[in-house]
Amino acid sequence: MQVTRDFSHYVRAAGEGIKxxxxxxxxxxxxxxxxxxxxxxxxxxxxxxARVNLTDRRVALEWKAGTLDPARFIDRLEELGYxxxxxxxxxxxxxxxxxxxxxxRCLGVAAFATMNVMMLxxxxxxxxxxxxxxxxxxxxxxxxxxxxxxxxxxxxQPFFRSAWRALSNKTTNMDVPISIxxxxxxGMSVVETIHHAEHAYFDAAIMLLTFLLVGRFLDQNxxxxxxAVAGNLAALKAETAAKFIGADEISQVPVAAIHPGxxxxxxxxxxxxxxxxxxxxxxxxxxxxxTGETLYVxxxxxxxxxxxxxxxxxxxxxxxxxxxxxTLLAEITRLLDHALAARSRYMRLADRASxxxxxxxxxxxxxxxxxxxxxxxxxxxxxxxxVAVLIITCPCALGLAxxxxxxxxxxxxFKSGVLLNAGDAIERLAEADHIIFDKTGTLTxxxxxxxxxxxxxxxxxELAGRLALSSHHPVAAAVAQAAGAxxxxxxxxxxxxxGVRATVDGVELRLGRPxxxxxxxxxxxxxxxDPEASIVAFSKGSEKxxxxxxxxxxxxxxxxxxxxxxxNIGIEILSGDREPAVIAAAHALGIPEWRAGVTPADKIARxxxxxxxxxKVLMVGxxxxxAPSLAAAHVSMSPISAAHLSQATADxxxxxxxxxxxxxxxxxxxxxxxxxxxxxxxxIGYNVxxxxxxxxxxxxxxxAAAAMSGSSILVMLxxxxxxxxxxxxx
Amino acid sequence: xxxxxxxxxxxLMLGGAGLVAFLWSLKSGQYDDLDGAxxxxxxxxxxxxxxxxxx
Numbered sequence: 044m045q046v047t048r049d050f051s052h053y054v055r056a057a058g059e060g061i062k063x064x065x066x067x068x069x070x071x072x073x074x075x076x077x078x079x080x081x082x083x084x085x086x087x088x089x090x091x092x093a094r095v096n097l098t099d100r101r102v103a104l105e106w107k108a109g110t111l112d113p114a115r116f117i118d119r120l121e122e123l124g125y126x127x128x129x130x131x132x133x134x135x136x137x138x139x140x141x142x143x144x145x146x147x148r149c150l151g152v153a154a155f156a157t158m159n160v161m162m163l164x165x166x167x168x169x170x171x172x173x174x175x176x177x178x179x180x181x182x183x184x185x186x187x188x189x190x191x192x193x194x195x196x197x198x199x200q201p202f203f204r205s206a207w208r209a210l211s212n213k214t215t216n217m218d219v220p221i222s223i224x225x226x227x228x229x230g231m232s233v234v235e236t237i238h239h240a241e242h243a244y245f246d247a248a249i250m251l252l253t254f255l256l257v258g259r260f261l262d263q264n265x266x267x268x269x270x271a272v273a274g275n276l277a278a279l280k281a282e283t284a285a286k287f288i289g290a291d292e293i294s295q296v297p298v299a300a301i302h303p304g305x306x307x308x309x310x311x312x313x314x315x316x317x318x319x320x321x322x323x324x325x326x327x328x329x330x331x332x333x334t335g336e337t338l339y340v341x342x343x344x345x346x347x348x349x350x351x352x353x354x355x356x357x358x359x360x361x362x363x364x365x366x367x368x369x370t371l372l373a374e375i376t377r378l379l380d381h382a383l384a385a386r387s388r389y390m391r392l393a394d395r396a397s398x399x400x401x402x403x404x405x406x407x408x409x410x411x412x413x414x415x416x417x418x419x420x421x422x423x424x425x426x427x428x429x430v431a432v433l434i435i436t437c438p439c440a441l442g443l444a445x446x447x448x449x450x451x452x453x454x455x456x457f458k459s460g461v462l463l464n465a466g467d468a469i470e471r472l473a474e475a476d477h478i479i480f481d482k483t484g485t486l487t488x489x490x491x492x493x494x495x496x497x498x499x500x501x502x503x504x505e506l507a508g509r510l511a512l513s514s515h516h517p518v519a520a521a522v523a524q525a526a527g528a529x530x531x532x533x534x535x536x537x538x539x540x541x542g543v544r545a546t547v548d549g550v551e552l553r554l555g556r557p558x559x560x561x562x563x564x565x566x567x568x569x570x571x572x573d574p575e576a577s578i579v580a581f582s583k584g585s586e587k588x589x590x591x592x593x594x595x596x597x598x599x600x601x602x603x604x605x606x607x608x609x610x611n612i613g614i615e616i617l618s619g620d621r622e623p624a625v626i627a628a629a630h631a632l633g634i635p636e637w638r639a640g641v642t643p644a645d646k647i648a649r650x651x652x653x654x655x656x657x658x659k660v661l662m663v664g665x666x667x668x669x670a671p672s673l674a675a676a677h678v679s680m681s682p683i684s685a686a687h688l689s690q691a692t693a694d695x696x697x698x699x700x701x702x703x704x705x706x707x708x709x710x711x712x713x714x715x716x717x718x719x720x721x722x723x724x725x726x727i728g729y730n731v732x733x734x735x736x737x738x739x740x741x742x743x744x745x746x747a748a749a750a751m752s753g754s755s756i757l758v759m760l761x762x763x764x765x766x767x768x769x770x771x772x773x
Numbered sequence: 774x775x776x777x778x779x780x781x782x783x784x785l786m787l788g789g790a791g792l793v794a795f796l797w798s799l800k801s802g803q804y805d806d807l808d809g810a811x812x813x814x815x816x817x818x819x820x821x822x823x824x825x826x827x828x
Binding site: 073074077078095096097098099144147148151152155158159162163179186190 | 777781784785788789791792795796799804805806807808809812813815816
C-alpha cells in the first residue's frame with residue numbers, strides 16, 4: 044500500500060528560502076560512510092547542505108524551499124544502505140549542549156589566565172631569591188591581579204552559582220568550599236599586593252579553577268553524549284502512525300504530530316504508537332510489552348489499546364486518547380513518580396566525600412590561624428598561613444576523582460554495548476548484589492522464533508517461509524525470517540484470522556491455524572512442554588507439518604546467569620506473565636526464585652521488601668509495566684527494544700540480542716567504583732602530606748602549585764585504568 | 774628592564790589572540806563533531822556541496 048509520509052513536523056526554516064531537517068542515521072561508523080552519505084545526498088538537486096555528524100550519528104540537511112519532499116532524503120539514504128529517521132532535539136538535550144559549551148568557554152578563559160599568570164609568577168618566584176626590585180614585583184603582582192580577577196569572575200560562574208544555590212537552600216555541596224577557597228585566595232592576594240608582600244596566590248586560585256573545570260566538563264560531556272545517542276535510538280525506532288487525514292485517506296506521520304482525538308489506522312503486524320480506544324474492527328493484540336502477558340487479547344469496539352501493543356490479525360481504527368510521551372495508565376505514572384522521588388535521596392560518592400571534606404578543611408584552616416595567633420604570630424601572618432592551607436587542600440583532585448573515572452568507564456561500557464542514562468549509575472550498579480529479571484523481552488527475545496525448524500525438511504521449510512511472506516501476522520514473519528525466505532509465492536491469498544494459501548504446480552499449500560490446514564491431529568503430539576509456543580501448521584497437499592513458534596531465550600542467557608552466580612549475585616524472576624511460561628524459563632536457566640502474574644505494584648512491593656533487608660537491587664526489564672519498578676530499584680537496566688518509557692526510566696540501556704552487556708556493565712562499574720575510591724584516597728593522601736607543610740608556614744606558592752597539579756595529574760592517570768575492562772563472561 | 778613594557782603586553786596580546794581564536798572556533802561549532810573532524814582531515818576531498826559530482 045502506498046502511503047504518503049508527512050515529515051513537515053520536523054522541518055524548520057533556516058534563513059531565506061532555506062529549509063532544514065535533522066536526521067538520525069543508523070550504521071554510520073567511519074569516514075567512508077560519511078563521504079558516501081554526504082555525496083549521495085548532495086547529488087539531489089536543490090540540496091544546499093548535507094553534513095554528517097559522526098559523534099552524534101546525525102545528518103543535517105538544508106535545501107531550497109520548493110517542491111522537494113523531505114521523505115526523499117530518507118529514501119535516498121535507504122538506497123545507500125542506511126536507515127534514517129527525522130530527529131527532533133529535545134529541550135533537555137539542547138540545554139545540555141548549551142551548558143557544555145558554556146563550560147568549555149569557561150575552561151578556555153581559565154586556561155588562558157592560568158598560563159599568563161604563571162608566566163608572571165615564575166619571574167617573581169625566582170626574583171624573590173635573587174635581585175628583583177620590589178617595584179617590579181608589585182608591577183607583576185598587579186598585572187596578575189588584572190588577569191586573574193576578571194577571569195576568575197567569569198570562569199568561576201559554574202561553581203559560584205551552584206554554591207549560592209546550595210547555600211540559599213541551607214545545604215552545602217562541593218562547590219561551597221571551592222568558592223570560599225577561590226574567593227579567599229583572590230582577596231588575600233589583593234591585600235598582599237597592596238602591602239607589597241613577596242607572595243600572592245593569584246596563580247593558585249586560577250589554576251584551581253582550571254583543573255576543576257576540566258572535571259566538570261568531562262562529567263557533563265559524558266552525559267551529553269549518551270543522551271544524544273540514546274535520543275537517536277529512540278528516533279530510529281521510527282514511531283509513526285497512520286493517521287486519517289480524510290474519510291478514507293491516511294498519512295504516515297510521526298507520533299509527535301498526533302494529538303488526542305485523532306483517528307489512526309492500526310494494521311495487522313503493526314505496533315501501536317499511541318494510547319486510545321478501538322472504534323472499529325476486531326483483532327487480537329499482543330500486549331506482552333505492556334503487561335508481560337504472552338497470550339493474545341481480543342480487541343474490539345471499545346477496547347482500550349496502549350502504546351507498545353502489537354496488532355495481530357485484523358485492521359483496527361483507534362481514536363487517540365494520549366499520544367507521544369504521555370502514553371500510559373495513570374497508575375503506572377503515579378507509581379513511577381513515587382518511585383523516582385524515593386530514589387532521589389541517593390547520595391553520590393562525590394557529594395558524600397565533599398560533605399566530609401569541607402568541614403575538615405575549613406576547621407583545619409581556622410585552627411591554623413588561631414594556632415599561629417596563640418603562638419605569637421601577627422594576625423596578618425596567621426591569615427596568610429590559613430589561606431595557604433585552604434589552597435593546598437584544594438579539592439581539585441577530589442573534583443577530578445569521580446568524573447574522570449566516569450568518563451573513561453562510560454567509554455568502555457559504550458564499546459561493550461551499554462549506554463548510561465544517569466551520571467551516578469556506575470556507582471549504584473557497582474553496589475548491586477541482587478538482580479531481578481523481567482521475563483518477556485528481557486530474558487527472552489522480543490521477537491518470535493521457530494523452535495523446531497530442525498525437525499522439518501529444509502525444502503518444505505523454505506516453501507513455508509516463502510508462503511509466510513504474504514502474511515502480516517508476526518508468527519508468519521517469524522517463520523519467513525527463520526526460513527530466510529526472500530521471494531513470495533505469486534498468487535498467495537490471506538484469509539483473515541486463518542492463514543495463507545497458494546497453489547504451486549497444482550499442489551495446494553496452506554500455512555496457518557492447524558484447523559485451516561487440517562492438521563489438528565498433529566497438535567496433540569507436540570503441544571506438551573512448551574506452554575508459551577504458538578502452533579502453526581503447514582500443509583503441502585496431504586503432507587502436514589507443525590511449527591512451534593515462541594519467544595526464544597536470549598542466546599547467552601544461560602552463560603550470563605552462570606556468570607552472575609559466580610559473582611555472588613542473587614537472581615530472581617518477577618514476571619507479569621502466566622505461571623507455566625515463567626516456570627519454563629526459570630527451569631531452562633536454573634533460577635530457583637521466581638514469581639509469576641505479578642502486577643507493577645507487586646513488583647515494587649518486592650523491591651521494597653528487599654531494600655528493607657539492605658539488599659541493593661538491580662532491576663532488568665523492558666515492559667511498560669516494569670517502568671515503576673525500574674525506577675524503584677537501586678539501579679536499573681533495559682534492553683534497547685524496551686518500551687519508550689522503560690528506556691527513559693532505566694539507568695542503563697543495553698544494545699543487541701545477547702544479555703552479556705549486563706555482566707560487562709557490572710564488571711566495568713565495579714572496577715570503576717574501585718578506581719573512584721582509590722582516587723579519593725589518593726587525593727586525600729596527597730593533602731595529608733601537604734597540609735603539615737602548609738600549617739608549618741614554610742609553604743611557598745611553588746610548593747602549593749606543584750602539590751596541587753601533581754595530585755590532579757596522578758588522579759587523571761589512575762582514571763585511565765578504567766579503560767581495560769574484560770568483556771568475557773565467566 | 775624597559776623591555777618588559779614591550780614584552781609583557783606582547784605576550785598578553787598573543788595569549789589573548791589565542792583565546793579569541795578558541796572562542797570563535799567554539800562558537801562556529803568546530804567542537805561539535807570531533808570524531809568526524811578527525812576523519813575529514815584524512816579524506817581525499819570534501820564532497821561537493823553545491824552541485825552534483827561531475828564524475
